[in-house]
Amino acid sequence: MKLPLFPESASTFAPDVDHLLFYLVGVSVFFTVLIFVSIVYFAVRYRRRSDNELPKPIHASLALEIAWSVIPFGLTIVMFGWGANIFFRESRPPKNAMQVYVVAKQWMWKLQHMEGQREINELHIPVGRPVKLVMTSEDAIHSFFVPAFRTKQDVVPGRYSTTWFTATKPGKYHLFCAEYCGTKHSGMTGWIYAMEPQDYQAWLSGGRAFGSLAENGEKLFQDLACGNCHKADGSGRCPSLVGLFGRSVQLADGRFVSADEAYLRESILRPDAKIVAGYQPLMPTFQGQVSEEGVLELIEYIKSLAPPAAVAGTTPAEINVNPDRVTSSPSNP
Amino acid sequence: MTTAAIETQANYLNAGYGLKSWLLTKDHKRIAILYLILVTIFFSIGGIFAALIRVELLTPQGDLVSSETYNKLFTMHGIAMIFFFLIPAIPATLGNFVLPMMIGARDLAFPRINLLSWYLLVVGGGFALFAMLAGGVDTGWTFYTPYSTTYSNTWVIATALGIFVSGFSSILTGLNFIVTIHRMRAPGMTWFRMPLFVWAHYATSVIQVLGTPVVAVTIVLVFCERVFHIGIFDPALGGDPVLFQHMFWFYSHPAVYIMVLPAMGVVSEIISTFSRKPIFGYHFVAYSSMAIAVLGFLVWGHHLFVSTQSVYAGLVFSFLSYFVAVPSAVKVFNWTATLYKGSISFATPMLYAFGFIGLFTIGGLTGLFVASLGFDVHVTDTYFVVAHFHYVMVGGTIMAFLGGLHFWWPKITGRMYPENWAKLSAAIIFVGFNLTFFPQFILGYLGMPRRYHVYPEEFQVLHVLSTAGASILAFGYLFPMIYFMWSLWYGERAPANPWGATGLEWTVPSPPPIHNFDEVPVVTHEAYDYSTVVKEGVEVV
Incomplete structure (x- = not known):
């Protein structure tokens, strides 16, 4: 035993x-x-040795x-x-x-x-x-x-x-x-x-x-027709996602948030929570349509969209590790 | 002899015999007995659940009950023991009975509210009991969301309602004590002449009044979330599941001090009486109760180190938690120092007080382990935590409750309990307790998670030891129940002051007259002045 x-x-x-x-x-x-x-x-x-000890x-x-x-x-x-x-x-x-x-x-x-x-x-x-x-x-x-x-x-x-x-x-x-x-x-x-x-x-x-997560994410991105609005050159009705990950994003209310995993997840499932400055709240929610795994694949795909300036050989920006384990809290500029 | 005289003397027990004379009583002493009966019932229910849990854990497989039943057993064990036994046990029984007498009062400030508190506990307990009988609840006594609000298919609302209602019982008792202590002290009973038991209850009452409403609010929110899905805790609706943990522990950590502060008060009385010396550092012990009550509100986040709470919040809560260690250590050192050059008697209450100090020391010291961030990450939600809080609550509160019950039993009933049986039981409880819970520290560090119905087989030997200990412990608890009942009829008649204690409650006959004091006592001495009790005493050197 x-x-x-x-x-x-x-x-x-x-x-x-x-x-x-x-x-x-x-x-x-x-x-x-x-x-x-x-x-x-x-x-x-x-x-005690006797009862009347004091x-x-x-x-x-x-x-x-x-x-x-x-x-x-x-x-x-x-x-x-x-x-x-x-x-x-x-x-x-x-x-x-x-x-x-x-x-x-x-x-x-x-x-x-x-x-x-x-x-x-x-x-x-x-x-x-x-x-x-x-x-x-x-x-x-x-x-x-x-x-x-x-x-x-x-x-x-x-x-x-x-x-x-x-x-x-x-x-x-x-x-x-x-x-x-x-x-x-x-x-x-x-x-x-x-x-x-x-x-x-x-x-x-x-x-x-x-298939790698990013590859699966790309397929899902196409299936859900995300590219119709999120055009790579920024000409779409919604912001371009190229080079987005890890960047600071200005919102319509003037705040800045860091585009980390929690921000991307929220923007897919609750798009109207944070509206990017200069854009209209047009995006429908994908809550219930994309599984948690699907969201992770989409995030990995977005991470892989390096800005055009980035040359092959440099790794995509690593997530800025917030010492707060809660990655969903918006960070100040 | 005086036996006949005592029998014919009017006291609170022979003042009326009908059921109505008990159920409609406004006498704090009778209400204390009503509480004693109620909490004993819940202790027995919680104990039966504990026994089933321990038997199930004899083997690594889940072979005695199903996982569903097992989860209900540990949930209902926790709920019965915490909300319906540990929280009311000492304040509502011993506190109710002796606190007014200790300060020379004829009753609590609000006798009707005192009776109302008891009925609220009956109603709250009734809801909880109904939930248990109707099918039980499986959320753990902690009710963590979103499991409790979205996923559990058991009697969450009925149970939560029971806790909600019983919370008001606790608030009203606290309120009653605070007003009584402020307004009803006898002439000469200054704040620093009060027995430390009264100080401890004052501190406890402050927590009850300030903390309990928060758990009530939390329960209402759980109710709203579960029934109306309004999105407070459910992330799919934009809620925050961890918010619940903050609100829950904001009450439930101070609640630990609701359970243990009165126990410390009992121990102060016993240590002083049975060493016939004033408590060493009286002022420090009194202030330390208040310090624990205040600091207790600032440490809830130490339950959330791995919950996704911010790292910096974790650092602050860990740091603040160590401040609680100081007043707790101060008490233990002062009790020990009180024994120095005392006249020490080994009567049963004193054995329980020694047991309390030993077990509470281990419980308190392991509290330092789990307050340390890097250490807690490994042991939180394991048996280490289970062992730690049982050392504090069972080793601390129940040892003191039993010690206090033996100490004041002659006063409450007018009868002595059988001393040898009582000593034997105290020894059995001490041994059984340690065998039950010490192996759980090792289990926890090995990584055995709590609330596991099925477990890897390498943990079996330690679980078997723990179950063996629990069987011994069960006998230790059965004996007092039997001999206390026996003593009501066959126990020796108790004199007014069998222990040579100093409190005002010992200046009146046992059992006390209906209005406690025929004349309002005038206090001229500090607490624990044994020269008032031991006449013609022999100096000890």
Whole structure:
């Protein structure tokens, strides 16, 4: 019978969290033992020996009160700083991270690689390379939790949340849904396969790809006749989408927003929420006509529309990572 | 002997015997007993759900009940225990009974409102119970949207209505305590002569009055969203599902202090009485209750670190959470220091107080773990959190509730409980509790998510240990229920002050007369002055 007492450690964050654990346990054991020993010692040493004992009252000691307020507070501030440091790094995916889209629904995980591979309740990733997940939910709130990586991020309907990790050890690790999401919540589990880079390349080429996300997005773009209005040269009734991604866009009400994934998603599903300056609110909503996966494909296609000036060889602008994980909030100029 | 004299003396228990004399009573002491019966019923219901959960988790497969039923079990366990047991348990029973007597008052400021609060809890509990019997609710006690508003097909509205109504019970009790403490203290009972139990209840009442309306508003919004689909929480209608979490925890985090502050008040009384010394650092302990009440309103966002809340909000909430640690630590250190050079008796209430300090220390310290951002990302929504809050609520609140019940039982009923059985039960509860919940810390760090009906088999051994502990714990809770009942008929008659305690409630006979004090007491001493109780005392060195 298996009895693990410590989780596997398989990401760059895992040792950091474990070291923080050791500090927390150290401080806690010290204070627990201190309190326990004091109570037992006092209780035995000063046990009542006769019924009419009257101990001398001792009221307070300002020095003691200050000492046992300030010293523990100092120790907890270390806990705060240490934890904040890890958390801050967890919230900033590196620019060169390999991106995977995650769509959660009751009760399964759908994952899409940029190259077009789709997976259900499984995710294959290479060891040693940062992997960034951009996630959304089709229904309730879910949470993407990989204990071996010590990372967890809620997956919320109506917005994109991100998390990232770098696997350090090849292996097969649990993926759990950690936010209660209904009847089969405990069945919403899967596996992360961390592989050596060459094995990962072999897996990528061996798997049946369905076309890259951007290619599928282009097809969808044509099927939905988006190009009728969004003409590439800007002569259409709606703004050109070329070079849009990552740019700052001025709205009709004078605000500026950054054209990130959340903005594109909102503009497809609720076009009248933010009207671009100089244009009329003509676009119909595509809510209910395009699935979450479809929206992601369209976004990838729009990302691939590099401005004419950009020469081949430069990668399309990476999303400007907002330290706020909420990517749906409009940013100020 | 005096037995006959006590029996013939008029007291609140022999003042009337009919059902009407209880159900229409305006006596805070009788209302306290009505509450005690009500919360015991809900504790038993919640306990049965807990037992079923633990038995189901003996095996990794979901073989005892279906997933649907399992989800309803943990939801209803939480709802019964939190809203209908833990929140009213100490304030509405022990607080109701002894708080007015402690400050020398004849009743609470608003006796009719006090009775109304009880009826509101009955009505609220009735809705919740109806929902449970009609088919149950499966949202988790936290009611997270959009699951609760859009996807759950269970009795969400009936349950939410029950919580809504019982919230008013809580608000009215708090209001009653605040007015009573301000206006009805006996001559000479200054603020800093009040027992710390009263301070703790004052702080609790402030939270009840300010916090509970927010959960009421939140419930109304859930109702509107579920019935009229108005788009507050549903993203498809332009709503924000995470907004619910902010509103819910704005109440529900302070609610943790509604549960634990009165427990701390009980422990202060017990520690002082059974070491026959004033609480070390009385002023610091009193102020720390107020500090916890205020700071408790500033930390709700620490439940939302991975919710897509902004990173900077997370930093602020984590930082503020550590401020709560200081007043909590101050209390624990001062209780421990009170024992120094005291005259320590090991009566049952004191054993519970020791148990409280031990378990609350672990519960509080693991609170520091989950307040640390990078650590919480890993353990939030796992069994680590489950273990942490059970250490605080079961290890803290229930230990103190039982300690307080033993402490004031002679006053409430006029009878002594059987001391040896009581000590045995206290020991069983302490051992059973730790065996139940300590393995869950390890489970949580291993990554076992909470609210899982089916789980990977490598977690089984720890789950079996936890279930074994829960079985021991169940016996520990059954014993007091039995011997307390037994003592009502066969217990030794209790004198006015069996423990040599100092509170005004111990200056009147047990059980107390109808109006508590025949003459308004005049207070000339600070709290916990044992020279007033132990005449011709022997100095201890």
